Amino acid sequence: MVENLVIVESPAKAKTIEKFLGKDFRVVSSFGHIRDLAKKNLGIDIENNFSPTYEIPKDKTKVVNELRKLAADSNNIWIASDEDREGEAIAWHLVSVLNLDLATTKRIVFHEITKEAIANAIENPRQVDMNLVNSQQARRILDRIVGFEISPVLWKKVQPALSAGRVQSVAVRLIVEREREIISFETESAFRITAIFEISSQGKENAIIKAEASKRFSDDKEAHKFIELCRDSQYSVGNVTVKPGTRSPAPPFTTSTLQQEAYRKLGFSVAQTMAVAQKLYEAGRITYMRTDSTNLSKLALVKSREMIVSEYGEKYSKTRQFKTKSKGAQEAHEAIRPAYLDHPTTTGTANEKRLYELIWKRTVASQMSDAEIEKTTILIDMNNSPVTFQATGEVIKFDGFLTVYTESTDTENSDDERYVIPPVKKGMPLLYNNITGTQRFTAPPPRYTEASLVKKLEELGIGRPSTYAPTISTIQNRGYVSREDRPGEKRNIQIITLSKGKISSSIKSEITGKEKSKLFPQDIGMIVNDFLLENFSEIVDYHFTAEVEEQFDEIAEGNLKWTGMIDKFYKPFHKTVTNTLEKKERKTGVRILGNHPETGEPVTVRMGRFGPVAQIGESGNDEKPKYASLAKNQLLETITLDEALNLFRLPRPVGEHEGTEIIVGVGRFGPFVRFQGKFFSLKKGVDDPYTITLERAVELINEKNENDKKKVLKDFGDIMLLNGRYGAYLTKDKQNFRLPKGTDAEKLTKEDCIRIIENSDKTKKSS
Numbered sequence: 001m002v003e004n005l006v007i008v009e010s011p012a013k014a015k016t017i018e019k020f021l022g023k024d025f026r027v028v029s030s031f032g033h034i035r036d037l038a039k040k041n042l043g044i045d046i047e048n049n050f051s052p053t054y055e056i057p058k059d060k061t062k063v064v065n066e067l068r069k070l071a072a073d074s075n076n077i078w079i080a081s082d083e084d085r086e087g088e089a090i091a092w093h094l095v096s097v098l099n100l101d102l103a104t105t106k107r108i109v110f111h112e113i114t115k116e117a118i119a120n121a122i123e124n125p126r127q128v129d130m131n132l133v134n135s136q137q138a139r140r141i142l143d144r145i146v147g148f149e150i151s152p153v154l155w156k157k158v159q160p161a162l163s164a165g166r167v168q169s170v171a172v173r174l175i176v177e178r179e180r181e182i183i184s185f186e187t188e189s190a191f192r193i194t195a196i197f198e199i200s201s202q203g204k205e206n207a208i209i210k211a212e213a214s215k216r217f218s219d220d221k222e223a224h225k226f227i228e229l230c231r232d233s234q235y236s237v238g239n240v241t242v243k244p245g246t247r248s249p250a251p252p253f254t255t256s257t258l259q260q261e262a263y264r265k266l267g268f269s270v271a272q273t274m275a276v277a278q279k280l281y282e283a284g285r286i287t288y289m290r291t292d293s294t295n296l297s298k299l300a301l302v303k304s305r306e307m308i309v310s311e312y313g314e315k316y317s318k319t320r321q322f323k324t325k326s327k328g329a330q331e332a333h334e335a336i337r338p339a340y341l342d343h344p345t346t347t348g349t350a351n352e353k354r355l356y357e358l359i360w361k362r363t364v365a366s367q368m369s370d371a372e373i374e375k376t377t378i379l380i381d382m383n384n385s386p387v388t389f390q391a392t393g394e395v396i397k398f399d400g401f402l403t404v405y406t407e408s409t410d411t412e413n414s415d416d417e418r419y420v421i422p423p424v425k426k427g428m429p430l431l432y433n434n435i436t437g438t439q440r441f442t443a444p445p446p447r448y449t450e451a452s453l454v455k456k457l458e459e460l461g462i463g464r465p466s467t468y469a470p471t472i473s474t475i476q477n478r479g480y481v482s483r484e485d486r487p488g489e490k491r492n493i494q495i496i497t498l499s500k501g502k503i504s505s506s507i508k509s510e511i512t513g514k515e516k517s518k519l520f521p522q523d524i525g526m527i528v529n530d531f532l533l534e535n536f537s538e539i540v541d542y543h544f545t546a547e548v549e550e551q552f553d554e555i556a557e558g559n560l561k562w563t564g565m566i567d568k569f570y571k572p573f574h575k576t577v578t579n580t581l582e583k584k585e586r587k588t589g590v591r592i593l594g595n596h597p598e599t600g601e602p603v604t605v606r607m608g609r610f611g612p613v614a615q616i617g618e619s620g621n622d623e624k625p626k627y628a629s630l631a632k633n634q635l636l637e638t639i640t641l642d643e644a645l646n647l648f649r650l651p652r653p654v655g656e657h658e659g660t661e662i663i664v665g666v667g668r669f670g671p672f673v674r675f676q677g678k679f680f681s682l683k684k685g686v687d688d689p690y691t692i693t694l695e696r697a698v699e700l701i702n703e704k705n706e707n708d709k710k711k712v713l714k715d716f717g718d719i720m721l722l723n724g725r726y727g728a729y730l731t732k733d734k735q736n737f738r739l740p741k742g743t744d745a746e747k748l749t750k751e752d753c754i755r756i757i758e759n760s761d762k763t764k765k766s767s
């Protein structure tokens with residue numbers, strides 16, 4: 001008999017906990033959820049008060065059978081799944097599946113996997129909280145109903161194999177609306193005038209002041225006219241304002257702020273941040289990573305103060321307890337912080353180390369003194385114009401928390417660097433060194449990154465810590481949204497310069513519209529969004545979705561019955577589904593672009609069965625219409641007639657080589673050259689499929705063939721020895737086989753290769 005059986009969610013967590021418990025405890029893992037709603041039909045009995053039918057997935061049968069045997073052979077059972085609604089639901093499912101008594105089964109929770117926290121949890125067990133379980137059930141059941149009932153409508157009215165989700169559809173709406181703001185944005189330009197002034201110092205190098213004119217000028221004529229005034233003007237120091245100020249540190253991390261800052265500082269995706277944080281938590285290095293609380297425990301406050309005083313001195317310590325602003329913040333009771341604040345670094349992978357250090361710095365900085373700054377603003381007067389120049393500088397008098405950490409922002413600006421203004425007095429004369437008028441263009445609103453989308457969802461009260469990462473993964477996996485980099489385009493800007501009394505103009509090019517890891521809506525995402533807005537406006541309504549989240553919180557607190565909440569939602573929703581199915585029209589996003597300049601045939605774009613297509617001609621005529629797929633970065637909403645016609649130029653022949661025609665086209669994996677039944681990719685950013693020459697196509701073919709020859713070390717017919725990225729390997733019947741360590745690839749015979757493949761097959765079968 002096992003005296004105490006502890007069931008946790010993950011094997012890594014089990015290993016860490018087992019270190020802290022004595023020999024009387026055995027810790028095992030459920031490997032996450034062990035039950036879910038039945039896949040067949042809806043899995044919910046709507047007529048019977050939305051009663052759910054749960055089933056054990058096939059891949060969990062073995063785990064459940066092992067847990068049942070262990071539970072039957074144990075005196076005490078402790079369930080230690082995570083302390084959030086998902087964790088509580090797992091605990092309840094374990095109680096049900098293992099036939100345990102809900103009243104006597106010990107439920108233990110902790111925010112960190114440390115010896116003290118585990119011991120405290122064992123001393124203070126509780127029962128499974130059915131309010132939290134019901135909140136999770138309500139979310140799961142509502143989301144299943146929405147997905148199950150809307151998906152068939154989308155299949156019939158838009159395209160087969162589509163699906164919709166409550167929170168995901170709202171996230172897609174945000175991205176689509178932002179894209180349309182960008183599409184409709186009209187760029188305007190103006191001239192920004194900056195100057196460098198000198199303060200004459202006897203016997204010393206002249207001190208300089210960087211300043212900017214208080215007015216912007218709409219065109220080059222106005223800017224030129226003003227710079228002519230600047231050439232003839234005398235300058236003097238006007239008002240000088242010196243203001244002391246302070247900067248306070250940001251609160252410790254919540255799930256959402258960790259995702260945002262890990263993206264800004266480390267370049268992590270939302271899913272990557274959560275995966276790395278999960279490993280840190282399970283290894284006992286940080287507190288629970290799904291939380292919207294900024295609270296720190298009393299022990300953490302004491303320990304952080306001790307560490308700060310010891311390392312930086314008393315002056316740097318300021319104990320703070322931050323109040324959580326997020327509605328319904330109850331996923332956990334503490335912010336994300338290091339389990340041991342005296343450990344500024346940790347062991348593990350490079351990413352684990354980087355994320356841990358970020359969490360450590362943010363936590364420690366939150367308990368440090370404000371930074372004391374002095375902000376100086378001076379106005380520089382002109383004697384021939386009411387326009388003034390303004391210089392702003394900042395001096396840090398006491399660095400406080402800045403000695404450890406500075407929070408990043410979504411719009412980093414290199415112009416915001418700290419600049420110290422030299423000592424000046426009102427009336428002091430100044431000389432210009434140079435004055436520059438630079439053409440600047442207004443920028444459209446920025447596209448969302450994964451992190452800034454999380455921030456927006458949180459601001460709207462949509463989603464909770466456990467839902468951000470899966471929501472963002474889902475909308476990308478469904479093909480509604482894609483995360484992309486865009487190289488940007490060159491744009492010419494005009495620069496007017498005044499130096500040593502001479503005014504000159506020049507043209508400089510800059511890259512505009514460059515994007516990195518931004519979320520772009522795809523055509524199908526835009527069509528589905530429009531369809532849902534038109535027919536299921538409540539599902540994608542921001543206020544309604546946030547209200548539903550609040551109702552889940554009410555259920556978790558025991559103030560609302562989950563079945564009543566679902567019933568209130570379902571009746572009008574189901575009626576809308578029925579009415580929408582009865583409508584005849586389909587949604588394809590069709591747009592008429594115009595007529596073909598030579599044939600007069602109509603040119604349209606729409607969503608086809610396999611993606612967005614351009615079409616020349618109409619169905620039902622004698623001549624069949626011609627079709628061409630849109631390029632990856634083209635949208636049905638913005639493609640022009642010329643761009644659509646250009647698509648029909650491919651595939652195109654570029655000439656003959658060795659008696660065979662070479663064809664250039666664009667396929668699923670990008671532009672290609674096709675020759676003798678083989679495909680050769682064009683170089684990204686180098687080759688254009690519309691302009692590539694025969695000579696360049698042959699060059700690509702020869703280059704690929706040469707590389708392939710180098711790749712083949714030995715050819716035994718059905719077996720090949722190839723040279724890969726990680727060294728030599730064998731291939732047979734489209735299967736790859738590693739070579740045993742220490743094998744000399746050059747000496748291998750066909751018999752040796754057969755033996756290696758046979759041994760590899762035996763190993764696979766035995767495992």
